[in-house]
Amino acid sequence: MAKKYWLMKSEPSVFSIDDLAKEPKKTTHWDGVRNYQARNFMRDEIKKGDSVLFYHSNTEPPCVVGVCEAVKEGYPDFTAFDPESKHYDSKGDGDKPRWFMVDIKLKKKFKKPVTLAEIKENKKLQKMRLVQKGNRLSVMPVEKKEFDEIVKMSENNG
DNA sequence: GCCAACGTTGGC
DNA sequence: GCCAACGTTGGC
Numbered sequence: 041m042a043k044k045y046w047l048m049k050s051e052p053s054v055f056s057i058d059d060l061a062k063e064p065k066k067t068t069h070w071d072g073v074r075n076y077q078a079r080n081f082m083r084d085e086i087k088k089g090d091s092v093l094f095y096h097s098n099t100e101p102p103c104v105v106g107v108c109e110a111v112k113e114g115y116p117d118f119t120a121f122d123p124e125s126k127h128y129d130s131k132g133d134g135d136k137p138r139w140f141m142v143d144i145k146l147k148k149k150f151k152k153p154v155t156l157a158e159i160k161e162n163k164k165l166q167k168m169r170l171v172q173k174g175n176r177l178s179v180m181p182v183e184k185k186e187f188d189e190i191v192k193m194s195e196n197n198g
Numbered sequence: 199g200c201c202a203a204c205g206t207t208g209g210c
Numbered sequence: 211g212c213c214a215a216c217g218t219t220g221g222c
Contacts, residue, residue, distance in 0.1 A: 075217075102208075
């Protein structure tokens with residue numbers, strides 16, 4: 041099966057790429073996603089070895105800050121079962137988990153982030169869901185050529 | 199099954 | 211902090 045490419049959003053005030061870099065083994069479980077489309081990607085489509093762009097949202101400037109690799113495929117998001125958790129969801133249980141997550145490992149933090157403004161200016165990236173109006177998906181598929189283009193932009197910058 | 203109300207996301 | 215866009219919920 042061909043390797044796939046993804047983009048995942050995180051608010052740096054909640055969990056930034058630097059937080060990921062500080063984790064043991066630079067790996068984290070991507071919990072707290074409560075959107076069905078994003079859930080389906082994580083449950084069904086993200087496979088070990090897939091590449092992921094780490095994106096900082098709700099910050100100035102919004103930007104892609106690095107590359108990660110999926111190291112564990114979809115499994116139940118246990119934070120949904122924990123009443124103490126901010127992400128608690130009473131509608132799921134252990135037998136029928138409602139929400140799923142994957143583990144990702146930091147591969148590379150960009151020396152220079154690729155900002156949303158730069159992505160919008162790049163003609164090759166206009167098809168990305170990221171730049172389409174009203175997009176709110178926190179986990180979305182990315183084309184290989186788009187992924188490669190963003191990595192290239194981070195290298196050309198600075 | 200429709201749709202208004204509500205909560206959240208996320209750029210600006 | 212504002213607000214447009216969107217997803218979800220719940221009454222009917």
